[in-house]
Amino acid sequence: MTVADLPKIELHLHHEGAAPPAFIRQLAHEKKVDLSGIFKPDGSYDFRDFAHFLSVYEAACAVLKTPEDFRRLTLAILEESAANGVVYSETFLSPDFCGGGDLHAWRDYLAAIQDAADEAEGKFEITLRGVVTCVRHFGPDKAKRSALCAAETAGDWITGFGMGGNEAMGQQADFKWAFDCAREAGLRLTTHAGEFGGPESVRDAVRALGVERVGHGVRAIEDLDLVHELADRGITLEVCPGSNVVLGLYPDFAAHPIARLREAGVKVTVSTDDPPFFHTTMRREYEMLAQAFGWDAEDFAALNDTALNAAFCDEETRARVRKRLENT
Secondary structure, X not given: OOHHHXXXXXXXXXXXXXXXXXXXXXXXXXXXXXOHHHEOOOOOEOOOOXXXXXHHHHXXXXXXXXXXXXXXXXXXXXXXXXXXXXXXXXXXXXXXXXXOOOHHHHHHHHHHHHHHHHHHHXXXXXXXXXXXXXXXXXXXXXXXXXXXXXXXXXXOOEEEEEEEOOOOOOXXXXXXXXXXXXXXXOOEEEEEEOOOOOHHHHHHHHHHHOOOXXXXXXXXXXOHHHHHXXXXXXXXXXXXXXXXXXXXXXXXXXXOOHHHHHHXXXXXXXXXXXXXXXXXXXXXXXXXXXXXXXXXXXXXXXXXXXXXXXXXXXXXXXXXXXXXXXXX
16 A cells, blocks of 8 residues: 555645536536636646636636535535545635525535535545635625624534635734634634745734634744744644645745654644645645655654544544544
C-alpha cells in the first residue's frame, strides 16, 4: 500500500468548490445556462488569480438553485472523496448559496444535503459533517444571517461555524457577533486566515474570534512568536498545500511551510480546499507531500490522528471513524 492509498480525514472542503466541472456543466445544460466562459478547452475550471477564482466560483454556484441540485452535488462530491480514500470529511456550507440566508429555505437545503450524506455513508463508507460558513466579502450583516441559520440548525450534523471569502475585505473582529452567536449555540469555530492575509490575520482570528481551528494559516510561519502561540494554544491549522501552490503563495510543495510548522509543534492537517479548481485530490496531496518531505505512512497516520482529534463531531462518530482508520 502506498501513502496515497491510506484512509484520510479532510477538514477543509468547500461544498460548492468541490463540484466536479462535469457536474456543473451538466446542470448548466439542464437549466439552459451558458457557463462556457468559466471552463478551459479541456473542461476544467479557468481562472487567472484569486479574485478571478472567486468570480468563477460564484458563476459555477449560480446553477445550484434547488435543494435537489445540492442533493445531487453532495452525492457527486462524496463519491469522489471516497474514491480518494477519504473516510471522514467536513464540508463548508453557506446559507448564502443555499436559500439566500433565509432560515426556512436553508432547512430545506440542509435536509436534502443530509439525505445525500446518509445515502453516501451507506454506499461509500464516508462520514460527512457540516460547518456553516459566512462569506467575508458579503459583509458582517449577511454573516449574522448565516450565524442565525447555523444556530437554529446546530446539532449532530451541523457541528461548526466558520468564515471563508476574500481576506482583503474587512477585519476578523467585524464578524464577532456572528461567531459569538454560533458559539452560544454550541458550535465549534474556525475561520480562514493567513492565506492571503499575513501573520497578523491569523493572530486576529485566534484572539478576536476565539477559534480553535484556522483555515490555511500558513503565513504564520513568517512570525516565530505567532508560531509558538499557535503551538501553545493548541490551534489546529487546516492546511491546503495544493491550493496554496496553484494560487501562487508558494512555488511548489517543497517550499510549502507545512513541514516547518509541524516541526515547530503546530497542529497541522491536510485538505484540498476546492479540489477541482486546484487540480488536486486527497490522493495527490499525500503523494506530493511524501515526495517533498519524505513523509511515510507513520507521518500520515499522525496527521490523520491530529485531524480526527480536531474534527467537529461527537465522540461516538469520532470512535467510529477511528475504527475505520485502523481497519483499512
